[in-house]
Amino acid sequence: MSLIAVRNVEKIYRMDGVEVHALRGISLTIEPGEFVAIMGPSGSGKSTCMNILGCLDRPTSGTYLLEGTDVTTLGDEALARLRNRRLGFVFQSYNLLARTPAIENVELPLVYAGARDRQARARAALDSVGLGERAGHLPTQLSGGEQQRVAIARALVNSPSIILADEPTGNLDSSTAGEIMGVLDRLSHQGITIVLVTHEADIAAHARRHVTFRDGRVTRDVLVRA
Amino acid sequence: MTLGAGFRIALRAMSANPLRSLLTALGVIIGVGAVIAMVAIGQGARRAVTEQVQALGSNLLTVFAGQVQLARIARGDPVRTLTVEDAEAIRKTVPGVTGVSAEYSRQAQVVYRAENVITQVSGVTPEFQEVRNFRPARGEFFTDADMRGRAKVAVVGKTVADRLFPDAEPIGQRIRIRGVTFTVIGIMEEKGATSFTDRDDVVFVPLATAQRRLFGVTHVRTVHVQVASAEEMPAAQEALTELLRTRHRLAPNQDNDFTVRSQADILQTFTSVSQTMTLLLGGIAAVSLIVGGIGIMNIMLVSVTERTREIGIRMAVGARRRDILMQFLVESVALSVGGGMIGIGVGILGSRLITRFAGWSTLLSLQAVLLAFGFAVAVGVFFGLYPAQRAARMDPIVALRHE
Numbered sequence: 001m002s003l004i005a006v007r008n009v010e011k012i013y014r015m016d017g018v019e020v021h022a023l024r025g026i027s028l029t030i031e032p033g034e035f036v037a038i039m040g041p042s043g044s045g046k047s048t049c050m051n052i053l054g055c056l057d058r059p060t061s062g063t064y065l066l067e068g069t070d071v072t073t074l075g076d077e078a079l080a081r082l083r084n085r086r087l088g089f090v091f092q093s094y095n096l097l098a099r100t101p102a103i104e105n106v107e108l109p110l111v112y113a114g115a116r117d118r119q120a121r122a123r124a125a126l127d128s129v130g131l132g133e134r135a136g137h138l139p140t141q142l143s144g145g146e147q148q149r150v151a152i153a154r155a156l157v158n159s160p161s162i163i164l165a166d167e168p169t170g171n172l173d174s175s176t177a178g179e180i181m182g183v184l185d186r187l188s189h190q191g192i193t194i195v196l197v198t199h200e201a202d203i204a205a206h207a208r209r210h211v212t213f214r215d216g217r218v219t220r221d222v223l224v225r226a
Numbered sequence: 227m228t229l230g231a232g233f234r235i236a237l238r239a240m241s242a243n244p245l246r247s248l249l250t251a252l253g254v255i256i257g258v259g260a261v262i263a264m265v266a267i268g269q270g271a272r273r274a275v276t277e278q279v280q281a282l283g284s285n286l287l288t289v290f291a292g293q294v295q296l297a298r299i300a301r302g303d304p305v306r307t308l309t310v311e312d313a314e315a316i317r318k319t320v321p322g323v324t325g326v327s328a329e330y331s332r333q334a335q336v337v338y339r340a341e342n343v344i345t346q347v348s349g350v351t352p353e354f355q356e357v358r359n360f361r362p363a364r365g366e367f368f369t370d371a372d373m374r375g376r377a378k379v380a381v382v383g384k385t386v387a388d389r390l391f392p393d394a395e396p397i398g399q400r401i402r403i404r405g406v407t408f409t410v411i412g413i414m415e416e417k418g419a420t421s422f423t424d425r426d427d428v429v430f431v432p433l434a435t436a437q438r439r440l441f442g443v444t445h446v447r448t449v450h451v452q453v454a455s456a457e458e459m460p461a462a463q464e465a466l467t468e469l470l471r472t473r474h475r476l477a478p479n480q481d482n483d484f485t486v487r488s489q490a491d492i493l494q495t496f497t498s499v500s501q502t503m504t505l506l507l508g509g510i511a512a513v514s515l516i517v518g519g520i521g522i523m524n525i526m527l528v529s530v531t532e533r534t535r536e537i538g539i540r541m542a543v544g545a546r547r548r549d550i551l552m553q554f555l556v557e558s559v560a561l562s563v564g565g566g567m568i569g570i571g572v573g574i575l576g577s578r579l580i581t582r583f584a585g586w587s588t589l590l591s592l593q594a595v596l597l598a599f600g601f602a603v604a605v606g607v608f609f610g611l612y613p614a615q616r617a618a619r620m621d622p623i624v625a626l627r628h629e
Contacts, residue, residue, distance in 0.1 A: 056542065056622045077546050084544020095539045095626065099242055111231050112544040154543065 001068050003161060003193055004030040004053065009062035011048050011216075022048040023059070024216035030195065032161070035188040037204035038197045040213030046197050047166065049213065053195060054087055054164045055079045067161060084112050088155025092167035094147040096139040102126065102150045103135040109158045125153040129183055145176035152183055162193045169203055181206045229556065236557035239529070240564075247561060250525040253518025254565030254605065255572055258598045260511035262573025265594035267580065268504025270587035275496045279489060285456055286357070287463055289316075289449040289470070290485045306445040307474050307483050310433065313351075313449045315473060320451070320465045322458035327354040328446040330436050336429055337402040338390045345386050346428045347403055349436025349446075357452045360425075365397045365412030368432045376435045381412040384426040403429070404440050459488055508594070512601065518565065519605035526558050526613035537617050538625030551618040558610025559603060566602035570595055 011023040023045045030036055040046045051057040052064060055071055056079075064071050071082065088109075089095075096105045106122040115121065126132050129149040139147055148168060155163050165184065169177035185206055188194050198204050205224075212220035240247040289312075292305035313328040331348040352369055355361045368379050380401060387396045399410050408431065417425040437443050453462045463486055470484055530537070537550055545553075573595070577588040 051623050054542070056626075080541065080544055080546040083542060089542050091626070095535070095542070097536055097539060099238065108540070109543040112540075112546070112549055114228070158544075 002029045003032045003067060004028065005065040007063045009052065009059040009064060011052065012060045021216055026218055028211065028218065030193065032193055033191050034209060035194045035207045036196065036209045036211060037207035038195065038211050038213065039199055039204055041199070044213035045216040046213045050164055050166055050197055054089060055082045084109055085158055086161045088158065088160040088163040090148070090151050090155050090163060090165040090168045092170040094151045096147055096150055098139060101136050101138055102131065102142065105150055106153045106157050108154060113158060121157055125157040128156065129153045144172050145179055148172065148180050149183060162195060163187065165194065165196045167197055177203065232553050232556040233560065235553055236560045239557055240560065246525065250521055251561050251565030251568070253521040254515065254562050254602050255569040257511065257515030257518045258566045258569025258602050259572030259576055260514055261508055261598040262570060262590070262594055263576040263580065264507035264511045265504055266577035266588040266590050267586055268500060268507050269589035269591055271503065272497060272500035273589050274587045275500055276493060279493045279496060285453045285459065286489055287451040287453060287459065287466065288487045289451065289466070290487070291445065291447050292483060293481065293485055305483050308447070308449065309445050312470060312473055313446070315469060316449065316451055316466055319469055320462055322454045322462045323451055324454050325353055325357040325452035327351050327357040327450045328433055329354070329448040329450065330433060330441065330443065330446045332441060334403055336386065336390065338399060341390050343386060343389050347436065347440065348428055348430050349433040350430055351433050357450045360417060361415055362412035363415040367412055373432045373434050376438055377432055378406060378408045378435060378439070379411045379432065380408040381414055381430040382410055383414045383428040384416045385424055386427060386429055387413050406439050463488060515601055515605055519609040522558050522561050522606060523609035523613060526554060526610055527616070530554060530613050530617045534620065534625050534628040537620050538622050538628065541622035542626060547618040551614045554614035554617045555607065555610050558613070559606040562602045562606025566599045569602065570599060573598070
């Protein structure tokens with residue numbers, strides 16, 4: 001069973017009465033353990049695709065099976081549950097809660113899961129990204145790279161099936177970007193599935209499969225070096 | 227998400243902007259404080275009135291001529307059917323009666339040399355002293371012999387004595403009432419003023435003298451009836467009513483041409499008046515509580531907009547719509563509960579200060595405190611619901627992109 005199986009997905013937005021075809025029939029299959037980079041110019045539909053993969057949005061037509069479940073038929077509550085248990089997000093702008101210590105940011109998914117040993121699990125996730133000692137720091141007291149590592153720890157803490165990373169290095173200098181990609185490489189080696197959106201070739205080079213979007217369609221889908 | 231987690235989030239959000247939180251809660255603080263203080267004033271007034279009415283004696287029935295109602299102005303003097311003979315009949319036949327005093331009172335001018343006052347001239351029987359527990363402090367009251375002889379003697383109340391004889395010794399002086407000369411033989415003890423009348427602003431003369439020499443009437447206006455105990459009051463009231471109806475030859479379909487009031491009736495009237503006042507004051511104060519709720523709603527709407535990004539993040543990591551709803555609802559309730567608790571302190575302190583500086587009697591009631599607090603919580607829920615729903619209905623994608 002594929003982890004992700006997308007069939008003929010279309011997404012049409014209506015903006016001021018004008019129909020915008022963001023996705024024009026996408027089919028994509030991702031197996032467990034893959035490290036996929038999604039590339040393409042802005043407006044190509046890659047962000048829309050990520051939103052649908054991340055269960056933040058629903059396709060207009062087509063099917064999306066996540067671990068064999070058709071999520072297009074699920075309600076808000078079930079989607080929230082999927083985001084909470086099966087998916088981890090890493091954003092370009094980190095999206096940490098301000099005025100909230102790193103460890104509590106990491107705990108957030110566990111709070112909504114109703115988990116018990118929240119602190120221990122959040123601390124373990126922070127340790128795994130090398131930020132165990134900075135657990136009590138506020139986001140404003142951390143560097144950009146450190147904030148992104150906190151965000152990765154937050155994405156990991158619920159042991160998700162997939163991590164969806166949307167331009168995770170977009171706000172970082174190249175050496176810090178290298179550190180973040182190192183963390184993602186390590187997670188990939190541990191068998192975690194990663195889908196990464198980027199438009200930088202050297203970042204995409206960390207992935208073993210490149211999917212290129214253009215005008216709402218997949219124009220290229222290739223495996224690169226093993 | 228648990229309620230405890232929601233409360234921690236709310237606490238963090240409120241402490242991020244302490245001044246704003248305080249100002250938001252201020253409406254509720256003032257509202258709850260005002261409700262508590264206003265109800266305390268109303269209840270205090272009620273207690274004061276109750277104590278005064280009870281001080282008049284609880285075993286007293288008062289028969290008024292005509293249909294008078296306490297809350298309205300009594301009619302002039304149209305009913306002439308109540309007489310001294312009625313009073314005597316009550317004394318002889320109504321069970322449990324221990325004393326009866328008939329009274330005829332009217333406003334009149336009282337003159338002493340160049341001084342004069344308008345005061346109440348009350349024609350009463352000597353028994354008045356026992357029935358109303360009102361006796362001369364100095365000198366003496368008139369006797370049955372004075373009644374029979376229609377003696378021109380008077381006993382003055384403290385207020386009249388002070389105003390008419392500022393320097394002279396009143397006893398032995400001659401005063402004129404409606405052209406008739408009276409000799410002052412006593413000064414009544416001081417009863418003090420109730421909320422309504424000065425009970426010392428009065429001149430007592432023998433009833434027969436008042437009827438024949440002063441006002442030219444044969445009836446009386448009031449009969450005070452003392453009953454042995456409070457338990458015998460209802461039976462006495464019933465027997466008295468029956469007796470007077472028979473004596474006045476009233477047909478079964480005719481209304482009474484007299485009114486019987488017990489202290490309990492009078493107390494009830496005043497109690498209902500002060501109850502209305504309490505409700506009114508409390509109601510006005512409750513309006514400010516609603517205004518406070520609108521303040522909470524206003525700030526919560528601002529807060530929801532400011533924290534759009536946060537809402538998006540929470541939804542992305544798995545918050546359900548009802549988790550977001552609860553988070554913001556808990557926050558608005560926390561504001562109103564916090565305001566309510568401070569408001570209780572303000573209300574208690576406020577009523578103490580009112581008692582100390584304005585001298586009004588106040589009475590704090592647990593009921594009012596609980597009611598005001600409960601109302602504050604309800605206000606928090608009610609006015610927090612709309613902003614919280616707005617937060618919960620956000621589209622996570624739009625919220626995440628919000629700057």
